[in-house]
Amino acid sequence: xxxxxxxxDIARAAGISQATVSIVxxxxxxxxxxxxxxREKVREAMRQxxxxxxxxxxxxxxxxxxxxxxxxxxxxxxxxxxxxxxEFLAGIEEKAVEMGQDLVLFASTxxxxxxxxxxxxxxxxLRLADGAIILGLERRDEELSRLAAEGFPFVFIGxxxxxxxxxxxxxxxxxxxxAGVVDELSSYGHARVGYLGGVLRRGPQEExxxxxxxxxxxxxxxxxxxxxAPEAVTGGWLRELLDxxxxxxxxxxxxxxxxxxxxAAEEGVRIxxxxxxxxxxxxxxxxxxxxxxxxxxxxxxxxxxAVELLLGxxxxxxxxxxxxxxTCAPLTPGTVGPPS
Amino acid sequence: xxxxxxxxDIARAAGISQATVSIVxxxxxxxxxxxxxxREKVREAMRQxxxxxxxxxxxxxxxxxxxxxxxxxxxxxxxxxxxxxxEFLAGIEEKAVEMGQDLVLFASTxxxxxxxxxxxxxxxxLRLADGAIILGLERRDEELSRLAAEGFPFVFIGxxxxxxxxxxxxxxxxxxxxAGVVDELSSYGHARVGYLGGVLRRGPQEExxxxxxxxxxxxxxxxxxxxxAPEAVTGGWLRELLDxxxxxxxxxxxxxxxxxxxxAAEEGVRIxxxxxxxxxxxxxxxxxxxxxxxxxxxxxxxxxxAVELLLGxxxxxxxxxxxxxxTCAPLTPGTVGPPS
DNA sequence: ATGAAAGCGCTAACAA
DNA sequence: TTGTTAGCGCTTTCAT
Numbered sequence: 001x002x003x004x005x006x007x008x009d010i011a012r013a014a015g016i017s018q019a020t021v022s023i024v025x026x027x028x029x030x031x032x033x034x035x036x037x038x039r040e041k042v043r044e045a046m047r048q049x050x051x052x053x054x055x056x057x058x059x060x061x062x063x064x065x066x067x068x069x070x071x072x073x074x075x076x077x078x079x080x081x082x083x084x085x086x087e088f089l090a091g092i093e094e095k096a097v098e099m100g101q102d103l104v105l106f107a108s109t110x111x112x113x114x115x116x117x118x119x120x121x122x123x124x125x126l127r128l129a130d131g132a133i134i135l136g137l138e139r140r141d142e143e144l145s146r147l148a149a150e151g152f153p154f155v156f157i158g159x160x161x162x163x164x165x166x167x168x169x170x171x172x173x174x175x176x177x178x179a180g181v182v183d184e185l186s187s188y189g190h191a192r193v194g195y196l197g198g199v200l201r202r203g204p205q206e207e208x209x210x211x212x213x214x215x216x217x218x219x220x221x222x223x224x225x226x227x228x229a230p231e232a233v234t235g236g237w238l239r240e241l242l243d244x245x246x247x248x249x250x251x252x253x254x255x256x257x258x259x260x261x262x263x264a265a266e267e268g269v270r271i272x273x274x275x276x277x278x279x280x281x282x283x284x285x286x287x288x289x290x291x292x293x294x295x296x297x298x299x300x301x302x303x304x305x306a307v308e309l310l311l312g313x314x315x316x317x318x319x320x321x322x323x324x325x326x327t328c329a330p331l332t333p334g335t336v337g338p339p340s
Numbered sequence: 341x342x343x344x345x346x347x348x349d350i351a352r353a354a355g356i357s358q359a360t361v362s363i364v365x366x367x368x369x370x371x372x373x374x375x376x377x378x379r380e381k382v383r384e385a386m387r388q389x390x391x392x393x394x395x396x397x398x399x400x401x402x403x404x405x406x407x408x409x410x411x412x413x414x415x416x417x418x419x420x421x422x423x424x425x426x427e428f429l430a431g432i433e434e435k436a437v438e439m440g441q442d443l444v445l446f447a448s449t450x451x452x453x454x455x456x457x458x459x460x461x462x463x464x465x466l467r468l469a470d471g472a473i474i475l476g477l478e479r480r481d482e483e484l485s486r487l488a489a490e491g492f493p494f495v496f497i498g499x500x501x502x503x504x505x506x507x508x509x510x511x512x513x514x515x516x517x518x519a520g521v522v523d524e525l526s527s528y529g530h531a532r533v534g535y536l537g538g539v540l541r542r543g544p545q546e547e548x549x550x551x552x553x554x555x556x557x558x559x560x561x562x563x564x565x566x567x568x569a570p571e572a573v574t575g576g577w578l579r580e581l582l583d584x585x586x587x588x589x590x591x592x593x594x595x596x597x598x599x600x601x602x603x604a605a606e607e608g609v610r611i612x613x614x615x616x617x618x619x620x621x622x623x624x625x626x627x628x629x630x631x632x633x634x635x636x637x638x639x640x641x642x643x644x645x646a647v648e649l650l651l652g653x654x655x656x657x658x659x660x661x662x663x664x665x666x667t668c669a670p671l672t673p674g675t676v677g678p679p680s
Numbered sequence: 681a682t683g684a685a686a687g688c689g690c691t692a693a694c695a696a
Numbered sequence: 697t698t699g700t701t702a703g704c705g706c707t708t709t710c711a712t
Contacts, residue, residue, distance in 0.1 A: 004467055006705055017683045022707055033681060050490050052467035055407075056400040057705030060688050065468070066448060075437075077430035090417040096447040097415075102465065105443040107436040108406060119392070125442060127344075128395045128405070146390075150344055286626055346689055357699045362691060373697060397689030400704050 005049035013045040014038075025053070059128070068096060068310060069104045069129030069154075073116050073136030076105055087282075088135055088157055091303025099311060104129045118143045126152065131314050133157060133306045137204070141165075153313045153320070155306045158204060166321035168313065170306045174204070174280075175211045177295045177328035181250060181278050182215040184331055188338045190248040190276065193223040194241055196233070196260070197252040208252055208280050223248075233259035235266035242269065247339035248276040254283050254294075261288035272337040293336040296329040345389040353385040354378075365393065408436060408650060409444045409469030409494075413456050413476030416445055427622075428475055428497055431643025439651060444469050458483045467492060471650045473643075477544075493653045493660070495646045498544065506661035508653065510646045514544070514620075515551045517635045517668035521590060521618050522555040524671055528678045530588040530616065533563040534581060536573070536600070537592040548592055548620050563588075573599035575606035582609065587679035588616040594623050594634075601628035612677040633676040636669040 007025070011018040016038060023032050024042040045051075055065040070076070070092065076085055096103055108125055109116045117140070118126060124147075126132045131153035134144070145165035147154055159171040185193050193216060197209050209225075216223065223246055228237075233256060241249070251257045257279045264271055265288075271277055272293075279294040305324050312318030347365070351358040356378060363372050364382040385391075399405030410416070410432065416425055436443055448465055450456045457480070458464055464487075466472045471493035474484070485505035487494055499511040525533050533556060537549050549565075556563065563586055568577075573596060581589070591597045597619045604611055605628075611617055612633075619634040645664050652658030 004705095007707095008705080018705090019684080019707080019709095020682060022705095023682095026707080035681065038681080050464055050467075052464050054400075054705050055468045056396045056405055057688095058707085060394075060396040060400050060690090060704090061706045061708090062688065063707065066465075067444070067468075075430075075433060077426060077433045079430065086417060090415075090419065093415060093417045093445070093447055097450045100448045102448045102468075103445040104407070105433070105445065107433055108440045108442045110437045124392045125395055125406075127392070128399075128407070128442070150390075150392075348689075358689090359691080359700075360698060362689095363698095366691080375697065378698080394689050397704090398691085400688090400706090401690045401692090402704085 004054065005051045006054070007051075009049055010042060010045045010051055013049065014041040016041060055128070059130070064130045064314065065128075066101050067104050067129040068092075068101045068307065069106060069126050069132030071106050071109065071116070071118060071126060071132050071134045071136075073138045073140070075110075075114075085135060087299035088303040088306075091300035091305075092133060092307055093303075094300070095304040095307035099307065101307070101311070118147060124150075124152075126154070131155075131310045133303075133310060148320075153310065155310045155313070157302055157306050159207065167323075168309060168318075168320060169323045170302045170309060171323065171325050172297045172302060173325045173327050174208050174297075175215075177330075178208060178211040178250075178280065179215045181280075181295060181331050182212070182219050182221065184336065185248045185250075185276065185278065186219045186221060188248075188276070188336070190339050191221065192244070192246045193221045193248040193250060194246045195223065195225045195250050195252075196256055197225070197227045198256060199227050199229050205252055212250055228256070230255050230259040233263050235263045238263040238269060238275075239267050242275065246275070248278070248336070251277060251279045252281065254279055254281045254289055257281075257283070257289045257292060258287065261292075272335045274340055276336045276339070278331055278336050291334050293332050293334040295331055298326050298328060302326050344394065345391045346394070347391075349389055350382060350385045350391055353389060354381040356381065404470050404654070406441050407444050407469040408432075408441045408647065409446060409466050409472030411446045411449065411456070411458060411466060411472055411474045411476075413478045413480070415450075425475060427639035428643040428646075431640035431645075432473060432647055433643075434640070435644040435647035439647065441647070441651070458487060464490075464492075466494070471495075471654050473497060473646045473650060488660075493650060495650045495653070497642055497646050499547065507663075508649060508660060509663045510642045510649060511663065511665050512637045512642060513665045513667050514548050514637075515555075517670075518548060518551040518590075518620065519555045521620075521635060521671050522552070522559050522561065524676065525588045525590075525616065525618065526559045526561060528588075528616070528676070530679050531561065532584070532586045533561045533588040533590060534586045535563065535565045535590050535592075536596055537565070537567045538596060539567050539569050545592055552590060568596070570595050570599040573603050575603045578603040578609060578615075579607050582615065586615070588618070588676070591617060591619045592621065594619055594621045594629055597621075597623070597629045597632060598627065601632075612675040614680055616676045616679070618671055618676050631674050633672050633674040635671055638666050638668060642666050 007018045007021045010021045021042055023029060024034055024039050029039050059065045106125055111120050133155050135157045141162045144167050145162050148165040148167055156167055156169040160167050160169050195212050269275055279292055282296060283289050283292055283294050305326055309324055347358045347361040350361045361382055363369060364374060364379050369379050412425060446465055451460050458466060473495050475497045481502045484507050485502050488505040488507055496507055496509040500507050500509050535552050609615055619632055622636060623629050623632055623634050645666055649664055
């Protein structure tokens with residue numbers, strides 16, 4: 001018994017047929033009415049030989065292998081301390097533990113230029129797992145629709161409405177969260193509320209900006225919209241903003257919020273005394289923007305929901321076109337107050 | 341053709357045998373002298389049907405499945421920002437990418453109480469990968485020796501000399517690094533160098549303390565040794581230390597270094613003016629101890645080496661009792677200088 | 681209550 | 697130059 005012991009080895013050791021071994025191992029012993037003595041013999045031999053089901057054999061046969069794939073379009077463990085994936089993965093891991101599933105991180109799909117692609121490396125390694133959770137900011141609609149067309153079970157984290165394909169996804173309810181922010185600012189009496197967004201227009205950002213425009217319009221709030229890189233957020237820019245009568249600012253990312261903090265310090269602008277600031281992103285625990293008001297995207301919970309959704313798909317309990325929207329926590333207190 | 345097309349489907353479409361398809365796909369067409377026309381027919385049918393090789397079938401046949409297991413005794417993605425595993429995993433991922441291997445994170449091995457155990461859940465799920473890398477501060481020698489006895493290929497990260505078993509591991513060369521620290525302090529002219537360690541005595545810490553004792557003795561440095569919890573490091577303690585003539589301090593962990601920073605601020609002790617401090621651990625990028633002199637444990641490189649070592653074991657290129665010691669980077673400049 | 685056998689997709693040894 | 701066949705580990709159907 002040098003390599004991995006197979007069911008055949010167990011069968012031989014227990015003096016029994018391989019089929020019976022399979023039945024006992026899969027907990028269908030009752031269903032098939034296997035004698036208790038036989039079950040014991042099987043379990044004993046199994047323990048003795050250190051048997052573990054072979055993933056390949058099982059998934060080849062069409063069964064499940066307890067592997068949940070996790071595909072990211074970038075490195076999971078980044079070089080710099082960029083924790084974009086971290087919270088999602090924490091949620092995924094947590095739920096995987098609960099459900100007794102293991103996680104497969106697809107590192108083999110990375111190409112020369114550092115990007116990752118599902119089909120780029122020729123073979124779709126994702127199929128090794130029962131299903132997969134896909135995360136990433138990149139738009140790769142063709143890959144997703146191809147995956148869907150092949151009938152491979154997967155869940156995307158982040159909103160993805162791929163035309164002509166049913167892509168199950170878990171998304172944060174930005175719209176409601178942003179409506180809440182607008183409401184709160186409005187009820188404080190702010191009339192001119194600015195929006196500061198990044199120049200890099202990726203899916204989620206676009207969604208936030210649009211939601212803000214919509215709800216601000218509905219609440220009759222008028223304010224400037226600026227799409228800037230962090231280094232373009234200067235003291236002068238901030239002064240101009242205030243001079244124009246803006247009393248509150250909604251900031252898309254905490255990168256930008258950091259720039260605002262610096263600019264405010266330069267100009268002696270007090271926050272929230274002179275300017276209320278609400279951030280639409282999670283703050284770093286430390287730094288100048290620590291404690292600022294923000295809308296918490298529930299990344300952890302989204303990760304966990306993705307696992308649940310995927311397992312639902314696998315069990316056929318959930319239809320393949322289902323998506324879930326996870327509610328964001330309300331705006332935290334800190335840097336939002338009445339205008340001066 | 342709803343499901344994924346197999347080689348059989350291609351063979352039928354191209355009117356040839358399945359074996360020929362396999363040969364063409366694996367690039368052995370030259371070797372077997374397949375006619376150019378046949379190759380074209382295969383490629384054409386492949387493109388047309390959108391063929392993707394099935395990993396399960398392939399690994400079933402070949403024995404290897406391109407999966408490297410990663411077992412940790414704690415969560416990989418921690419709730420608080422404790423990045424103990426992060427750097428190791430960054431190295432592992434990097435090398436896995438290079439080697440075209442995927443990673444399996446074993447979440448299913450976690451039990452009710454939150455601890456993880458290889459055999460705790462009844463069967464050894466690790467076997468589902470080709471081999472595994474095991475990390476964690478806990479001592480679970482029985483598990484490791486059982487794993488070794490079963491002939492399962494694995495590599496431990498961290499020094500582990502398990503009695504009666506050959507455990508391949510990748511460790512940091514603390515001894516040499518600490519000798520370097522002692523040398524440097526000695527050459528600056530320090531005569532009394534203290535050692536501050538934690539009360540929690542785990543493997544690596546013990547090793548550091550012993551190495552320091554050994555090299556300090558050899559260099560005829562005399563200094564107090566204290567094993568304290570961070571909250572026991574007070575201003576009074578620090579003052580006493582200085583009054584006794586100590587001019588330099590080697591600190592085991594950055595938790596303790598943080599406590600020293602606070603105590604020094606309290607007492608108006610300048611670092612390194614009044615006291616040189618060398619830390620034997622990686623610093624957090626931010627905080628009062630940022631920029632302090634430290635010995636960098638090459639976690640990233642250790643992770644990468646572990647992957648190489650494991651793949652070497654799998655290929656039989658490396659014997660199963662091999663271990664590797666990775667050199668630490670030398671003490672960084674910052675808080676070490678001549679005594680006042 | 682248990683065994684025998686087929687077949688999932690793939691590769692390699694052997695046949696033609 | 698190409699085809700035939702066996703078998704990797706597993707589950708399931710059918711037969712005993």
